[in-house]
Amino acid sequence: MKKVDLRQKVLSENEKIAIANRERFAEAGTFVLNLVSSPGSGKTRLIEETVKALKDDYRIFVVTGDLMTENDAERIGRHGVEAVQISTGEACHLDARMVDEKLLKRKASAYDLIVIENVGNLVCPASFDLGEDLKVLLVAVGEGDDKPVKYPPMVRASEVLVITKTDLMPYTDSDPDVIEENALRIKPDMTVFKTSSKTGEGLEQWIDWLRSQLTAKKPKPHKP
Amino acid sequence: MKKVDLRQKVLSENEKIAIANRERFAEAGTFVLNLVSSPGSGKTRLIEETVKALKDDYRIFVVTGDLMTENDAERIGRHGVEAVQISTGEACHLDARMVDEKLLKRKASAYDLIVIENVGNLVCPASFDLGEDLKVLLVAVGEGDDKPVKYPPMVRASEVLVITKTDLMPYTDSDPDVIEENALRIKPDMTVFKTSSKTGEGLEQWIDWLRSQLTAKKPKPHKP
Numbered sequence: 001m002k003k004v005d006l007r008q009k010v011l012s013e014n015e016k017i018a019i020a021n022r023e024r025f026a027e028a029g030t031f032v033l034n035l036v037s038s039p040g041s042g043k044t045r046l047i048e049e050t051v052k053a054l055k056d057d058y059r060i061f062v063v064t065g066d067l068m069t070e071n072d073a074e075r076i077g078r079h080g081v082e083a084v085q086i087s088t089g090e091a092c093h094l095d096a097r098m099v100d101e102k103l104l105k106r107k108a109s110a111y112d113l114i115v116i117e118n119v120g121n122l123v124c125p126a127s128f129d130l131g132e133d134l135k136v137l138l139v140a141v142g143e144g145d146d147k148p149v150k151y152p153p154m155v156r157a158s159e160v161l162v163i164t165k166t167d168l169m170p171y172t173d174s175d176p177d178v179i180e181e182n183a184l185r186i187k188p189d190m191t192v193f194k195t196s197s198k199t200g201e202g203l204e205q206w207i208d209w210l211r212s213q214l215t216a217k218k219p220k221p222h223k224p
Numbered sequence: 225m226k227k228v229d230l231r232q233k234v235l236s237e238n239e240k241i242a243i244a245n246r247e248r249f250a251e252a253g254t255f256v257l258n259l260v261s262s263p264g265s266g267k268t269r270l271i272e273e274t275v276k277a278l279k280d281d282y283r284i285f286v287v288t289g290d291l292m293t294e295n296d297a298e299r300i301g302r303h304g305v306e307a308v309q310i311s312t313g314e315a316c317h318l319d320a321r322m323v324d325e326k327l328l329k330r331k332a333s334a335y336d337l338i339v340i341e342n343v344g345n346l347v348c349p350a351s352f353d354l355g356e357d358l359k360v361l362l363v364a365v366g367e368g369d370d371k372p373v374k375y376p377p378m379v380r381a382s383e384v385l386v387i388t389k390t391d392l393m394p395y396t397d398s399d400p401d402v403i404e405e406n407a408l409r410i411k412p413d414m415t416v417f418k419t420s421s422k423t424g425e426g427l428e429q430w431i432d433w434l435r436s437q438l439t440a441k442k443p444k445p446h447k448p
Contacts, residue, residue, distance in 0.1 A: 038263040039346050039375070040367030067347065069374050090377060092316060092347035120374075121347055122263050123291065123316035142366070142392070143264030150293050150344075151263070153314060168366070171395050 014128055017096035021103075021131025028109035029218030032116065034130050036154060037138035038147070039120030042164040044072045045197040046138065046206075047115055051079045053207045058112040058214060063102055065094040065119045072117060093124035096131055112214060122151040133217070136160040139179050142172035148183040155186040160193070162206065167196040238352055241320035245327075245355025252333035253442030256340065258354050260378060261362035262371070263344030266388040268296045269421040270362065270430075271339055275303045277431045282336040282438060287326055289318040289343045296341060317348035320355055336438060346375040357441070360384040363403050366396035372407040379410040384417070386430065391420040 011019075025032050035043045044064070051060055062083040064072035073085035086098050099116060108114070116132060118125040137158035139147050142165060148155045155161075161183050163176045176194045183190055191209070195202035235243075249256050259267045268288070275284055286307040288296035297309035310322050323340060332338070340356060342349040361382035363371050366389060372379045379385075385407050387400045400418045407414055415433070419426035 038344065039371055040262055040264075040364070066374050068376055069370070071370055071374070090347070090351075092345070119347070120262065121316070121345060123314070123343070123345055123348070127314075140264070142389075146293065146295055147263055150290050150295070152292055165366070168392065168395060171392055 014096050017100055018129035018131040021096055021100055024103075024108045025114070025131060025133070028107070028111075030108045030111050030114055031214050031217040032114045032130075032132040032134075034116045034118060034125075034132035034135045035138065036118045036122075036125045036135055036158065037120060038122050038140070038143060041120070041138040041140040041143060042197055043117045043120070043138055044075055046162065046164060046195070047076055047117060048079060049197050049200075049203055050115065050207065050210065051076060051081050053203070054113065054210065055079065055081050057211075059110065060113045060115065061106070061111040062115045062117065063094075063099060064117040065098070067091075067119065088119055091124075092119055092121045093128050094118050094130060095128045099130045112218060113210075122147070122154050126151075126154040126157040133213075134159045136162055137183075138162045138164050139183070140165040141168045141174040141176055141179075143174070145174055145178040146182060148179065148186055152186050155183050155190075158187070158190070160191045163192065163194045165196060165198070166194050166201050167198045238320050241324055242353035242355040245320055245324055248327075248332045249338070249355060249357070252331070252335075254332045254335050254338055255438050255441040256338045256354075256356040256358075258340045258342060258349075258356035258359045259362065260342045260346075260349045260359055260382065261344060262346050262364070262367060265344070265362040265364040265367060266421055267341050267344070267362055268299055270386065270388060270419070271300055271341060272303060273421050273424075273427055274339065274431065274434065275300060275305050277427070278337065278434065279303065279305050281435075283334065284337045284339065285330070285335040286339045286341065287318075287323060288341040289322070291315075291343065312343055315348075316343055316345045317352050318342050318354060319352050323354045336442060337434075346371070346378050350375075350378040350381040357437075358383045360386055361407075362386045362388050363407070364389040365392045365398040365400055365403075367398070369398055369402040370406060372403065372410055376410050379407050379414075382411070382414065384415045387416065387418045389420060389422070390418050390425050391422045 060081045070085045073083040076083040135158040193206045284305045289310045294309045297307040300307040359382040417430045
Protein backbone atom coordinates (compact mmCIF):
# COMPACT_ATOMS: atom_id res chain seq x y z
CA MET A 1 0.00 0.00 0.00
CA LYS A 2 1.30 3.36 -1.02
CA LYS A 3 1.60 5.99 1.65
CA VAL A 4 0.13 9.36 0.84
CA ASP A 5 1.60 12.36 2.58
CA LEU A 6 -1.43 14.19 3.85
CA ARG A 7 0.67 17.21 4.70
CA GLN A 8 1.37 17.69 1.02
CA LYS A 9 0.19 21.13 0.14
CA VAL A 10 -2.45 21.54 -2.49
CA LEU A 11 -1.41 24.59 -4.45
CA SER A 12 -3.90 27.27 -5.33
CA GLU A 13 -4.03 28.68 -8.83
CA ASN A 14 -2.33 31.83 -7.55
CA GLU A 15 0.49 29.89 -5.91
CA LYS A 16 1.17 27.96 -9.10
CA ILE A 17 1.48 31.15 -11.16
CA ALA A 18 3.57 32.79 -8.42
CA ILE A 19 6.01 29.88 -8.52
CA ALA A 20 6.25 30.19 -12.31
CA ASN A 21 6.86 33.94 -11.97
CA ARG A 22 9.54 33.33 -9.35
CA GLU A 23 11.30 30.79 -11.57
CA ARG A 24 11.29 33.19 -14.47
CA PHE A 25 12.73 35.97 -12.32
CA ALA A 26 15.41 33.64 -10.93
CA GLU A 27 16.43 32.50 -14.39
CA ALA A 28 16.69 36.10 -15.53
CA GLY A 29 18.57 37.18 -12.41
CA THR A 30 15.91 39.85 -11.86
CA PHE A 31 15.39 41.06 -8.31
CA VAL A 32 11.71 41.67 -7.50
CA LEU A 33 10.18 43.65 -4.63
CA ASN A 34 6.50 43.70 -3.65
CA LEU A 35 5.67 46.86 -1.70
CA VAL A 36 2.67 46.69 0.63
CA SER A 37 1.16 49.22 3.06
CA SER A 38 -1.91 51.22 4.05
CA PRO A 39 -3.08 53.71 1.46
CA GLY A 40 -0.97 56.82 1.90
CA SER A 41 2.11 55.39 3.61
CA GLY A 42 4.37 56.62 0.85
CA LYS A 43 4.94 53.63 -1.44
CA THR A 44 4.92 55.68 -4.65
CA ARG A 45 7.18 58.31 -3.14
CA LEU A 46 9.71 55.73 -1.92
CA ILE A 47 9.72 54.15 -5.39
CA GLU A 48 10.39 57.57 -6.94
CA GLU A 49 13.41 58.07 -4.65
CA THR A 50 14.61 54.54 -5.35
CA VAL A 51 14.32 54.99 -9.10
CA LYS A 52 16.21 58.30 -8.96
CA ALA A 53 19.06 56.68 -7.04
CA LEU A 54 19.39 53.50 -9.11
CA LYS A 55 18.21 54.17 -12.66
CA ASP A 56 21.67 55.00 -14.00
CA ASP A 57 23.08 51.68 -12.82
CA TYR A 58 20.19 49.28 -13.24
CA ARG A 59 17.40 48.56 -15.69
CA ILE A 60 14.23 49.11 -13.65
CA PHE A 61 10.60 48.24 -14.33
CA VAL A 62 7.77 49.37 -12.06
CA VAL A 63 4.30 47.85 -11.81
CA THR A 64 1.75 49.79 -9.75
CA GLY A 65 -1.57 48.39 -8.60
CA ASP A 66 -4.66 50.45 -7.86
CA LEU A 67 -8.41 50.10 -8.07
CA MET A 68 -8.60 53.02 -10.49
CA THR A 69 -6.43 55.79 -11.96
CA GLU A 70 -3.05 55.67 -13.64
CA ASN A 71 -1.69 58.35 -11.29
CA ASP A 72 1.10 56.30 -9.75
CA ALA A 73 2.52 54.87 -12.97
CA GLU A 74 2.49 58.37 -14.47
CA ARG A 75 4.30 59.82 -11.44
CA ILE A 76 6.99 57.15 -11.61
CA GLY A 77 7.26 57.19 -15.41
CA ARG A 78 8.27 60.85 -15.23
CA HIS A 79 11.61 59.74 -13.79
CA GLY A 80 12.48 58.01 -17.06
CA VAL A 81 11.85 54.36 -16.21
CA GLU A 82 9.19 52.04 -17.54
CA ALA A 83 6.12 52.01 -15.34
CA VAL A 84 2.77 50.34 -15.99
CA GLN A 85 -0.45 50.42 -14.00
CA ILE A 86 -2.66 47.48 -13.18
CA SER A 87 -6.24 48.51 -12.39
CA THR A 88 -7.74 45.91 -10.10
CA GLY A 89 -11.30 47.28 -10.34
CA GLU A 90 -12.81 46.20 -7.03
CA ALA A 91 -10.06 43.80 -5.93
CA CYS A 92 -8.08 44.80 -2.85
CA HIS A 93 -4.80 43.24 -3.99
CA LEU A 94 -2.71 42.24 -7.00
CA ASP A 95 -2.43 38.57 -7.83
CA ALA A 96 0.25 36.54 -9.56
CA ARG A 97 -1.72 36.30 -12.83
CA MET A 98 -2.01 40.09 -13.15
CA VAL A 99 1.74 40.42 -12.70
CA ASP A 100 2.34 37.58 -15.16
CA GLU A 101 0.12 39.22 -17.78
CA LYS A 102 1.86 42.58 -17.45
CA LEU A 103 5.18 40.80 -18.04
CA LEU A 104 4.08 38.57 -20.92
CA LYS A 105 5.12 41.06 -23.55
CA ARG A 106 8.30 41.93 -21.71
CA LYS A 107 11.12 39.59 -20.96
CA ALA A 108 11.92 39.53 -17.26
CA SER A 109 15.58 39.31 -18.29
CA ALA A 110 15.35 42.81 -19.76
CA TYR A 111 15.35 44.18 -16.20
CA ASP A 112 17.62 44.00 -13.16
CA LEU A 113 15.01 45.26 -10.73
CA ILE A 114 11.24 45.01 -10.83
CA VAL A 115 9.35 46.96 -8.17
CA ILE A 116 5.70 46.06 -7.69
CA GLU A 117 3.58 48.57 -5.82
CA ASN A 118 0.61 46.66 -4.46
CA VAL A 119 -2.86 48.12 -3.76
CA GLY A 120 -2.86 50.18 -0.55
CA ASN A 121 -4.26 47.64 1.88
CA LEU A 122 -2.96 46.02 5.06
CA VAL A 123 -5.06 42.88 4.78
CA CYS A 124 -5.61 41.35 1.33
CA PRO A 125 -2.11 41.47 -0.23
CA ALA A 126 -0.73 39.33 2.61
CA SER A 127 -2.42 36.25 1.15
CA PHE A 128 -1.25 36.63 -2.47
CA ASP A 129 2.28 35.68 -3.40
CA LEU A 130 3.24 37.38 -6.66
CA GLY A 131 6.54 35.56 -7.15
CA GLU A 132 8.60 38.40 -5.66
CA ASP A 133 11.91 37.94 -3.84
CA LEU A 134 10.85 40.03 -0.87
CA LYS A 135 7.73 41.70 0.48
CA VAL A 136 8.49 45.16 1.83
CA LEU A 137 6.00 46.54 4.35
CA LEU A 138 5.78 50.32 4.78
CA VAL A 139 4.39 51.89 7.95
CA ALA A 140 4.30 55.68 8.19
CA VAL A 141 5.01 57.73 11.28
CA GLY A 142 1.65 59.05 12.47
CA GLU A 143 -0.32 56.08 11.17
CA GLY A 144 -0.58 54.58 14.65
CA ASP A 145 2.44 52.83 16.18
CA ASP A 146 0.34 49.73 16.92
CA LYS A 147 -0.34 49.02 13.24
CA PRO A 148 2.01 45.96 13.14
CA VAL A 149 0.16 44.45 16.11
CA LYS A 150 -3.20 45.07 14.47
CA TYR A 151 -2.22 43.51 11.13
CA PRO A 152 0.02 40.57 12.07
CA PRO A 153 -0.57 38.48 8.91
CA MET A 154 0.95 41.28 6.82
CA VAL A 155 3.94 41.57 9.15
CA ARG A 156 4.53 37.82 9.05
CA ALA A 157 4.32 37.84 5.24
CA SER A 158 6.95 40.60 4.92
CA GLU A 159 10.72 40.32 5.16
CA VAL A 160 11.48 44.04 5.27
CA LEU A 161 9.93 46.94 7.18
CA VAL A 162 10.41 50.51 5.97
CA ILE A 163 9.18 53.07 8.46
CA THR A 164 8.38 56.18 6.40
CA LYS A 165 7.73 59.90 7.05
CA THR A 166 10.14 60.15 10.02
CA ASP A 167 10.09 63.92 9.38
CA LEU A 168 6.57 63.97 10.87
CA MET A 169 7.84 62.75 14.26
CA PRO A 170 7.82 66.18 15.95
CA TYR A 171 4.19 66.77 14.94
CA THR A 172 2.67 63.43 15.88
CA ASP A 173 2.68 61.25 18.99
CA SER A 174 4.42 58.60 16.94
CA ASP A 175 7.75 56.92 17.72
CA PRO A 176 9.49 54.89 14.97
CA ASP A 177 11.24 52.79 17.65
CA VAL A 178 7.85 51.66 18.95
CA ILE A 179 6.69 50.74 15.42
CA GLU A 180 9.90 48.72 15.03
CA GLU A 181 9.51 46.95 18.40
CA ASN A 182 5.90 46.08 17.61
CA ALA A 183 6.90 44.58 14.26
CA LEU A 184 9.88 42.64 15.65
CA ARG A 185 7.70 41.13 18.36
CA ILE A 186 5.70 39.46 15.58
CA LYS A 187 8.60 38.78 13.21
CA PRO A 188 11.99 39.07 14.95
CA ASP A 189 14.18 38.72 11.85
CA MET A 190 12.77 41.62 9.84
CA THR A 191 15.21 44.03 8.21
CA VAL A 192 14.15 47.53 9.31
CA PHE A 193 14.77 50.95 7.75
CA LYS A 194 13.67 54.34 9.08
CA THR A 195 13.26 56.85 6.29
CA SER A 196 11.91 60.18 5.18
CA SER A 197 11.51 60.68 1.44
CA LYS A 198 11.12 64.38 2.24
CA THR A 199 14.38 65.01 4.13
CA GLY A 200 16.25 62.01 2.70
CA GLU A 201 16.86 60.51 6.14
CA GLY A 202 17.65 56.81 5.98
CA LEU A 203 17.38 56.58 2.20
CA GLU A 204 21.11 55.92 1.80
CA GLN A 205 20.88 52.82 4.00
CA TRP A 206 17.85 51.61 2.03
CA ILE A 207 19.58 52.15 -1.33
CA ASP A 208 22.86 50.55 -0.14
CA TRP A 209 20.95 47.52 1.06
CA LEU A 210 19.07 47.32 -2.25
CA ARG A 211 22.37 47.46 -4.17
CA SER A 212 23.73 44.58 -2.11
CA GLN A 213 20.60 42.54 -2.81
CA LEU A 214 20.84 43.30 -6.53
CA THR A 215 24.49 42.27 -6.60
CA ALA A 216 23.69 39.06 -4.74
CA LYS A 217 21.02 38.12 -7.27
CA LYS A 218 23.03 39.02 -10.37
CA PRO A 219 26.71 39.84 -9.81
CA LYS A 220 27.07 41.74 -13.13
CA PRO A 221 24.23 44.07 -14.13
CA HIS A 222 23.64 44.47 -17.86
CA LYS A 223 23.49 48.22 -17.83
CA PRO A 224 26.85 49.94 -18.23
CA MET B 225 -48.89 34.19 -17.87
CA LYS B 226 -47.34 35.89 -14.89
CA LYS B 227 -44.71 38.51 -15.51
CA VAL B 228 -41.53 38.20 -13.50
CA ASP B 229 -39.59 41.36 -12.85
CA LEU B 230 -36.07 40.39 -13.74
CA ARG B 231 -34.72 43.56 -12.21
CA GLN B 232 -35.88 42.36 -8.82
CA LYS B 233 -32.82 42.29 -6.63
CA VAL B 234 -31.78 39.05 -5.06
CA LEU B 235 -30.63 39.96 -1.59
CA SER B 236 -27.43 38.55 -0.21
CA GLU B 237 -27.33 37.08 3.28
CA ASN B 238 -25.49 40.20 4.44
CA GLU B 239 -28.07 42.54 2.94
CA LYS B 240 -30.89 40.68 4.67
CA ILE B 241 -29.25 40.96 8.07
CA ALA B 242 -28.33 44.60 7.40
CA ILE B 243 -31.98 45.38 6.68
CA ALA B 244 -33.02 43.66 9.92
CA ASN B 245 -30.39 45.64 11.83
CA ARG B 246 -31.60 48.88 10.26
CA GLU B 247 -35.21 48.13 11.17
CA ARG B 248 -34.24 47.42 14.76
CA PHE B 249 -32.26 50.67 14.97
CA ALA B 250 -35.14 52.62 13.44
CA GLU B 251 -37.66 51.15 15.88
CA ALA B 252 -35.37 52.01 18.78
CA GLY B 253 -34.65 55.51 17.47
CA THR B 254 -30.95 54.72 17.64
CA PHE B 255 -28.65 56.65 15.32
CA VAL B 256 -25.87 54.50 13.89
CA LEU B 257 -22.61 55.56 12.21
CA ASN B 258 -20.19 53.29 10.34
CA LEU B 259 -16.71 54.83 10.23
CA VAL B 260 -14.43 53.72 7.39
CA SER B 261 -10.91 54.75 6.35
CA SER B 262 -7.34 53.64 5.72
CA PRO B 263 -5.55 52.25 8.74
CA GLY B 264 -4.22 55.21 10.69
CA SER B 265 -6.53 57.96 9.50
CA GLY B 266 -7.72 58.68 13.02
CA LYS B 267 -11.02 56.83 13.42
CA THR B 268 -10.41 55.83 17.05
CA ARG B 269 -9.21 59.30 17.94
CA LEU B 270 -12.27 60.96 16.37
CA ILE B 271 -14.52 58.55 18.27
CA GLU B 272 -12.75 59.45 21.52
CA GLU B 273 -13.38 63.16 20.89
CA THR B 274 -16.98 62.46 19.92
CA VAL B 275 -17.60 60.38 23.04
CA LYS B 276 -16.09 63.08 25.28
CA ALA B 277 -18.38 65.71 23.76
CA LEU B 278 -21.62 63.72 23.78
CA LYS B 279 -21.50 61.16 26.59
CA ASP B 280 -23.23 63.39 29.15
CA ASP B 281 -26.22 63.92 26.87
CA TYR B 282 -26.54 60.62 25.05
CA ARG B 283 -26.25 56.90 25.75
CA ILE B 284 -23.44 55.77 23.47
CA PHE B 285 -22.25 52.32 22.45
CA VAL B 286 -19.09 51.78 20.38
CA VAL B 287 -18.22 48.70 18.33
CA THR B 288 -14.66 48.56 16.97
CA GLY B 289 -13.51 46.12 14.31
CA ASP B 290 -9.96 44.89 13.89
CA LEU B 291 -8.17 41.77 12.73
CA MET B 292 -6.58 41.37 16.16
CA THR B 293 -6.12 43.23 19.45
CA GLU B 294 -8.64 44.90 21.72
CA ASN B 295 -6.63 48.14 21.70
CA ASP B 296 -9.30 50.38 20.23
CA ALA B 297 -12.17 49.23 22.45
CA GLU B 298 -9.94 49.67 25.50
CA ARG B 299 -8.94 53.17 24.43
CA ILE B 300 -12.55 54.20 23.94
CA GLY B 301 -13.81 52.39 27.05
CA ARG B 302 -11.54 54.57 29.19
CA HIS B 303 -13.85 57.49 28.45
CA GLY B 304 -16.65 55.81 30.36
CA VAL B 305 -18.82 54.46 27.57
CA GLU B 306 -19.50 50.87 26.59
CA ALA B 307 -17.12 49.68 23.88
CA VAL B 308 -16.70 46.19 22.50
CA GLN B 309 -14.22 44.82 20.00
CA ILE B 310 -14.98 42.52 17.10
CA SER B 311 -11.94 40.56 15.95
CA THR B 312 -12.39 39.71 12.30
CA GLY B 313 -9.40 37.37 12.13
CA GLU B 314 -8.39 37.56 8.48
CA ALA B 315 -11.44 39.41 7.18
CA CYS B 316 -10.85 42.92 5.89
CA HIS B 317 -14.26 44.28 6.94
CA LEU B 318 -17.10 43.92 9.42
CA ASP B 319 -20.34 42.38 8.22
CA ALA B 320 -23.95 42.78 9.32
CA ARG B 321 -23.98 39.46 11.17
CA MET B 322 -21.00 40.41 13.36
CA VAL B 323 -22.73 43.65 14.31
CA ASP B 324 -25.98 41.78 14.91
CA GLU B 325 -24.28 39.25 17.19
CA LYS B 326 -22.56 41.94 19.25
CA LEU B 327 -25.96 43.54 19.76
CA LEU B 328 -27.93 40.36 20.50
CA LYS B 329 -27.40 40.63 24.21
CA ARG B 330 -27.98 44.36 24.21
CA LYS B 331 -31.15 46.09 23.23
CA ALA B 332 -30.55 48.65 20.53
CA SER B 333 -33.11 50.82 22.33
CA ALA B 334 -30.71 51.10 25.28
CA TYR B 335 -28.62 53.52 23.20
CA ASP B 336 -29.13 56.81 21.41
CA LEU B 337 -25.95 56.57 19.36
CA ILE B 338 -24.02 53.54 18.14
CA VAL B 339 -20.65 54.20 16.52
CA ILE B 340 -19.15 51.35 14.54
CA GLU B 341 -15.44 51.63 13.76
CA ASN B 342 -14.82 49.41 10.77
CA VAL B 343 -11.54 47.63 9.95
CA GLY B 344 -9.00 50.09 8.52
CA ASN B 345 -9.42 49.42 4.82
CA LEU B 346 -10.44 51.53 1.83
CA VAL B 347 -11.75 48.64 -0.25
CA CYS B 348 -13.64 45.85 1.48
CA PRO B 349 -15.99 47.74 3.86
CA ALA B 350 -17.58 49.55 0.89
CA SER B 351 -19.42 46.36 -0.11
CA PHE B 352 -20.87 45.46 3.29
CA ASP B 353 -23.89 47.34 4.59
CA LEU B 354 -24.09 46.93 8.38
CA GLY B 355 -27.51 48.55 8.80
CA GLU B 356 -26.05 51.94 9.75
CA ASP B 357 -27.72 55.28 9.08
CA LEU B 358 -24.62 56.80 7.52
CA LYS B 359 -21.18 55.73 6.40
CA VAL B 360 -18.55 58.27 7.41
CA LEU B 361 -15.32 58.20 5.39
CA LEU B 362 -12.18 59.61 6.99
CA VAL B 363 -9.22 60.80 4.90
CA ALA B 364 -6.20 62.21 6.70
CA VAL B 365 -4.10 65.13 5.57
CA GLY B 366 -0.80 63.67 4.31
CA GLU B 367 -2.37 60.41 3.17
CA GLY B 368 -2.34 61.56 -0.46
CA ASP B 369 -4.92 64.05 -1.69
CA ASP B 370 -5.88 61.74 -4.56
CA LYS B 371 -7.17 59.00 -2.24
CA PRO B 372 -10.87 59.66 -3.07
CA VAL B 373 -10.08 59.28 -6.79
CA LYS B 374 -8.19 56.04 -6.18
CA TYR B 375 -10.94 54.45 -4.09
CA PRO B 376 -14.20 55.64 -5.72
CA PRO B 377 -16.41 52.75 -4.50
CA MET B 378 -15.74 53.79 -0.90
CA VAL B 379 -16.53 57.43 -1.68
CA ARG B 380 -19.75 56.48 -3.43
CA ALA B 381 -20.77 54.30 -0.47
CA SER B 382 -20.23 57.11 2.07
CA GLU B 383 -22.54 60.03 2.88
CA VAL B 384 -20.07 61.99 4.99
CA LEU B 385 -16.39 62.86 4.56
CA VAL B 386 -14.30 63.85 7.57
CA ILE B 387 -10.88 65.15 6.58
CA THR B 388 -8.66 64.56 9.63
CA LYS B 389 -5.25 65.74 10.90
CA THR B 390 -5.53 69.24 9.43
CA ASP B 391 -2.79 70.21 11.93
CA LEU B 392 -0.31 68.35 9.70
CA MET B 393 -0.96 70.69 6.76
CA PRO B 394 2.19 72.80 7.24
CA TYR B 395 4.41 69.69 7.26
CA THR B 396 2.99 67.85 4.26
CA ASP B 397 2.25 68.73 0.65
CA SER B 398 -1.38 68.03 1.39
CA ASP B 399 -4.33 70.38 0.90
CA PRO B 400 -7.70 69.55 2.51
CA ASP B 401 -9.50 71.57 -0.18
CA VAL B 402 -8.07 69.26 -2.85
CA ILE B 403 -9.16 66.16 -0.91
CA GLU B 404 -12.65 67.68 -0.69
CA GLU B 405 -12.77 68.55 -4.41
CA ASN B 406 -11.64 65.05 -5.35
CA ALA B 407 -14.35 63.50 -3.20
CA LEU B 408 -17.10 65.83 -4.43
CA ARG B 409 -16.22 65.08 -8.04
CA ILE B 410 -17.21 61.46 -7.34
CA LYS B 411 -20.10 62.17 -4.96
CA PRO B 412 -21.26 65.79 -5.14
CA ASP B 413 -23.71 65.67 -2.21
CA MET B 414 -21.29 64.56 0.51
CA THR B 415 -21.30 66.41 3.80
CA VAL B 416 -17.69 67.44 4.47
CA PHE B 417 -15.88 68.31 7.73
CA LYS B 418 -12.26 69.39 8.13
CA THR B 419 -10.95 68.48 11.55
CA SER B 420 -7.96 68.03 13.79
CA SER B 421 -8.47 65.90 16.88
CA LYS B 422 -5.17 67.35 18.12
CA THR B 423 -5.97 71.07 17.94
CA GLY B 424 -9.75 70.67 18.05
CA GLU B 425 -10.23 72.45 14.72
CA GLY B 426 -13.58 71.65 13.12
CA LEU B 427 -14.72 69.34 15.90
CA GLU B 428 -17.44 71.75 17.00
CA GLN B 429 -19.03 71.63 13.53
CA TRP B 430 -18.85 67.83 13.53
CA ILE B 431 -20.42 67.56 16.98
CA ASP B 432 -23.15 70.12 16.19
CA TRP B 433 -24.04 68.23 13.04
CA LEU B 434 -24.12 64.95 14.99
CA ARG B 435 -26.45 66.49 17.57
CA SER B 436 -28.81 67.62 14.82
CA GLN B 437 -28.80 64.11 13.34
CA LEU B 438 -29.48 62.59 16.75
CA THR B 439 -32.35 64.98 17.35
CA ALA B 440 -33.81 64.22 13.94
CA LYS B 441 -33.78 60.48 14.63
CA LYS B 442 -35.15 60.69 18.16
CA PRO B 443 -36.44 64.08 19.26
CA LYS B 444 -36.20 63.28 22.99
CA PRO B 445 -33.08 61.42 24.18
CA HIS B 446 -33.56 59.09 27.16
CA LYS B 447 -30.59 60.35 29.10
CA PRO B 448 -31.32 63.26 31.43
